[in-house]
Amino acid sequence: MTDRGTGGLSVVVAGGGSAGHVEPALATADAVRRLRPDARVTALGTERGLDTRLIPARGYPLELIPPVPLPRKPNADLARLPYRVVRSVRHTRRVLRDVGADVVVGFGGYVALPAYLAAASLRLPIVVHEANARAGVANKVGARLAREVLAAVPGSGLAGARVIGIPLREAITDLDRAGLRAQAREHFGLDPQAPVLLVFGGSQGARSLNEAVSAAVPALAEAGVSVLHAHGPTHAPTVEALPRSHPPYVPVPYLERMDLAYAAADVALCRAGAMTVAEVSTVGLPAIYVPLPHGNGEQELNARPVVDAGGGMLVRDADLTGERVVELVTGLVGDPDRLAAAAAAARRSGHAGADETLARTVLEVAAHRGGRTAGATGRNAG
Structure with a gap:
């Protein structure tokens, strides 16, 4: 005691x-x-x-x-x-x-x-x-x-x-994403210049996110997008080796430094738990939210204010495919003005x-x- x-x-x-x-x-x-x-x-x-x-x-x-x-x-x-x-x-x-x-x-x-x-x-x-x-x-x-x-x-x-x-925590609320970007990308072995998609589904990962991202990686790499993928402790995705000329795909079981992961990224693909939505919006990271398909619809409600403000997008779990991931991510990172507007809207939605x-x-x-x-x-x- x-x-x-x-x-x-x-x-x-x-x-x-x-x-x-x-x-x-x-x-x-x-x-x-x-x-x-x-x-x-x-x-x-x-x-x-x-x-x-x-x-x-x-x-x-x-x-x-x-x-x-x-x-x-x-x-x-x-x-x-x-x-x-x-x-x-x-x-x-x-x-x-x-x-x-x-x-x-x-x-x-x-x-x-x-x-x-x-x-x-x-x-x-x-x-x-x-x-x-x-x-x-x-x-x-x-x-x-x-x-x-x-x-x-x-x-x-x-x-x-x-x-x-x-x-x-202060590591999130005081995060200087732009100032930490170079350090964060070096930490994870990411391309210093290529846009980065951050994927995470919580401490245990998320099967549907993992499967869609695995299918999307070749086309994302071809489009010049790097991927930092926290897939969970088991069932690591199988992705074919990419040509050296392409930005890297970096799979990890778990992200101990979420602050650096947020700093490295340009857009996130994630679930919509309350803490996830709060952190992602507070740091000003545009996100593709994929609410859990079961429960009382709470996760969609968590993300809805940020999405309505222009800081993210909602995709149903059943609609998440590799093709959909490629379409949404490349459409966002390929339009710098749209990406910046989404980042600003996300940050305004945070507390x-x-x-x-x-x-x-x-x-x-x-x-x-x-x-x-x-x-x-x-x-x-x-």
């Missing part, structure tokens, strides 16, 4: 379970510490997903709590849900007391629901941020208990939510200051706790 320490504001961020929840939580934590260097920030997470790798690597103490996945359909897991909620809330209450929490900031996901319920039972103020176009169950519950509710885009389903965008906006909200909420600054100890939290 984390040592409570002495003095200083204690902020708890609850955003574990996936990168889409962890990254906004950590970006907010970074902004809190920039604004209040004396603040102590603790992250709640689970043993699932990326929590145990991403959170400690960013320098924040991680408290593991039992996850509370919410079943989408009636099944045996639904019958066990009340027990899981009670167990996780009890554990989370102990963590909040132990770290002397003054405010809890939730981002949805497996750890957010117990964090909200535990904070409410201790009468701690809650701030909720919804990154997706449609709020999940955890944030719908949290919004009813929160002092402040914020969202990435309008229409999230959370009444009265203030739209601020998604908190992003580069969301991290500090949310951090200031958190600090303001914590400052209005009736003058209390000691945190939620067992002595006064019940």
